Amino acid sequence: MQALTTRSKVAVDKKMTLKERLYLPAIIGGMAITLKHFFMKKVTIQYPEQTREFAPVYRGQHVLKRDDNGAERCTACGLCAVACPAEAITMTAAERKKGEENLYREEKYASVYEINMLRCIFCGLCEEACPKEAIFLTDRKVDSEYQRGIFVYGKDKLVEKMDERVDVSKRQTKEVIEFKKHPEYAHNQLNKSLK
Amino acid sequence: MPKVTIDGIEIEVPEGTTILNAARMIGGKIVPPAMCYYSKLKQTGGFCRTCLVKVAAGSAKDPRPMPKLMVSCSTTVQDGMVVQNLTSPEVMEARKGVVEFLLINHPLDCPICDQAGECKLQDLGYEHGLDKSRYEFKRRTFEMVDIGDKIKLHMTRCILCYRCVRVADQLTNQRVHGVMNRGDVAEISTYIQNVMDKDFSGNVIDVCPVGALTDKTARFRNRIWYDKPMDAHRNCTKCNGKVILWLKGEEVIKVTARFDKNNEVESFICNECRFDHKKKEDWIIEKPTHVDRHSVIAQNHYENEKQLKMGHTHFEQLNPATPPKFDKNV
Numbered sequence: 001m002q003a004l005t006t007r008s009k010v011a012v013d014k015k016m017t018l019k020e021r022l023y024l025p026a027i028i029g030g031m032a033i034t035l036k037h038f039f040m041k042k043v044t045i046q047y048p049e050q051t052r053e054f055a056p057v058y059r060g061q062h063v064l065k066r067d068d069n070g071a072e073r074c075t076a077c078g079l080c081a082v083a084c085p086a087e088a089i090t091m092t093a094a095e096r097k098k099g100e101e102n103l104y105r106e107e108k109y110a111s112v113y114e115i116n117m118l119r120c121i122f123c124g125l126c127e128e129a130c131p132k133e134a135i136f137l138t139d140r141k142v143d144s145e146y147q148r149g150i151f152v153y154g155k156d157k158l159v160e161k162m163d164e165r166v167d168v169s170k171r172q173t174k175e176v177i178e179f180k181k182h183p184e185y186a187h188n189q190l191n192k193s194l195k
Numbered sequence: 196m197p198k199v200t201i202d203g204i205e206i207e208v209p210e211g212t213t214i215l216n217a218a219r220m221i222g223g224k225i226v227p228p229a230m231c232y233y234s235k236l237k238q239t240g241g242f243c244r245t246c247l248v249k250v251a252a253g254s255a256k257d258p259r260p261m262p263k264l265m266v267s268c269s270t271t272v273q274d275g276m277v278v279q280n281l282t283s284p285e286v287m288e289a290r291k292g293v294v295e296f297l298l299i300n301h302p303l304d305c306p307i308c309d310q311a312g313e314c315k316l317q318d319l320g321y322e323h324g325l326d327k328s329r330y331e332f333k334r335r336t337f338e339m340v341d342i343g344d345k346i347k348l349h350m351t352r353c354i355l356c357y358r359c360v361r362v363a364d365q366l367t368n369q370r371v372h373g374v375m376n377r378g379d380v381a382e383i384s385t386y387i388q389n390v391m392d393k394d395f396s397g398n399v400i401d402v403c404p405v406g407a408l409t410d411k412t413a414r415f416r417n418r419i420w421y422d423k424p425m426d427a428h429r430n431c432t433k434c435n436g437k438v439i440l441w442l443k444g445e446e447v448i449k450v451t452a453r454f455d456k457n458n459e460v461e462s463f464i465c466n467e468c469r470f471d472h473k474k475k476e477d478w479i480i481e482k483p484t485h486v487d488r489h490s491v492i493a494q495n496h497y498e499n500e501k502q503l504k505m506g507h508t509h510f511e512q513l514n515p516a517t518p519p520k521f522d523k524n525v
Contacts (some may be wrong), residue, residue: 077306078418082494093415108307108415131306 056170059122059137062115063166064159067105072159073134076110080126080135088119089126106132113158117142117151136168197274201225202282214267214278215246219457226457227280228290228319230297230404231356232268235459239361240268243354244293245319249286252277264289287323294324300335301405302351310406312419312491315458316354337382342372345411345470346400350382353407359383359399366463367393383407394433397469401452401460412470413441413449420491422448424484429477433465439484440475447473453484 019025045052054060065073076093094111096104103109126135145151160166196207201218202225208217216234218226227248232240240246246268250261255275264286267278280286298320305311337350355374360383363370371393375384399408422441429436441448450469452460472478486493 075306076415077311078421079306082418082420082491093418095415106304106307 054139058139059124061140061142071105073132074110075106079129083125083129086119086121088116090114113155115153199272199276201278236361249279249283290323308406309409315404347411358402362398366395397466398463416448417443420494426481427478
């Protein structure tokens with residue numbers, strides 16, 4: 001059988017030297033390391049008062065985007081659910097009725113869209129699979145709760161509110177934005193100025 | 196009996212067999228794709244041009260190659276004919292062009308379309324198509340039409356294969372729909388939104404290679420890869436009652452005919468079986484339908500107990516019953 005690593009050592013039952021048997025040098029050595037850390041830069045931060053800076057591509061709580069007119073982009077195609085390795089996403093599709101054109105962009109929409117935040121591993125594959133630029137992971141954190149049931153986020157928590165839009169423009173590379181200038185993908189444009 | 200060689204494989208076929216059918220007798224990857232030809236219906240084929248092949252030698256008597264690529268669904272074989280499909284770069288190039296033409300007016304609304312996952316145009320585009328459309332003009336669009344209360348017609352998605360027209364012609368005793376107009380403006384239509392409620396009219400859904408004709412009773416109910424297809428049957432006086440039930444838990448999402456390896460129905464089923472029995476109790480379930488393992492429908496689809504345990508057996512193969520001896524030097 002081939003060795004998996006070159007770093008493995010064979011355990012040998014050899015006698016200890018006098019220095020090793022005294023134990024004191026080893027203890028003093030250990031204490032010195034501990035003492036050294038008193039004077040080093042602290043890595044912990046005082047969380048609620050201090051916060052770390054997030055990378056713009058941090059993968060936190062999801063958002064279901066609306067388009068520029070405020071209609072939901074998600075069309076319940078199910079590709080995010082099929083891409084999800086944790087099987088955290090479920091949805092039910094419904095047909096758009098006449099007069100709901102301002103609410104949903106396509107003929108089909110998700111009447112129920114749920115993400116189980118306990119199952120989710122925040123890998124971002126749903127974002128990658130989405131053909132409609134509807135789901136994005138954001139730099140927001142999922143709130144902690146006392147009950148497990150609350151972690152199943154429905155559309156009420158996932159769809160962005162009209163008055164507090166979530167900016168995801170920093171999450172997209174130059175290449176993606178360039179790609180979207182093609183008239184074929186016009187519906188995915190971030191804003192109208194790109195047209 | 197004439198002998199024909201397709202991509203280097205020789206086969207003896209009955210007189211009058213077409214190249215496509217000869218290839219289907221061999222089976223496997225060398226079978227040219229066909230969007231319009233349907234062996235169970237008469238007068239189909241010759242519309243879509245996806246089954247183009249190169250005839251490198253016409254026959255044993257006259258071994259000259261045919262000057263142009265031939266439509267394999269309507270060219271009969273001759274003794275000593277040599278056909279190239281996958282082995283000819285010319286055919287692959289031509290097929291690429293044909294797919295591009297088929298997709299010119301196709302809306303590519305797969306995320307919405309109920310056919311996505313079992314769509315032949317999707318497969319064809321994936322295999323032969325370009326990544327991007329070169330077409331810059333407006334695609335033709337139509338209003339959606341309800342053909343009766345059970346069938347929905349999305350004319351925008353249609354590739355004009357004429358299969359549904361032949362079904363209506365040959366299976367139902369009175370045809371109420373057909374193709375109107377010509378060329379670029381041709382469309383499948385009923386005479387002034389006539390209801391299609393003849394006994395076997397529901398088969399237009401199964402023969403449609405794209406999502407132009409879809410089952411309204413299953414519209415947007417579930418994406419196909421979340422359904423569990425099961426072979427089932429019931430006693431039916433009109434048809435043989437052998438169907439596939441597409442299940443979501445205890446719910447029957449839709450009922451379709453069974454498909455053979457060429458993706459043609461094994462036998463046409465009646466509208467009563469298709470639309471009116473949407474309860475699991477109405478059917479006798481035989482076994483899970485065989486789904487090709489490369490299909491998206493094979494997601495979470497297990498056909499027997501052995502497959503369910505496959506993860507386990509795989510583990511056993513890697514770790515045989517006798518554990519490997521511990522080697523100190525490693």
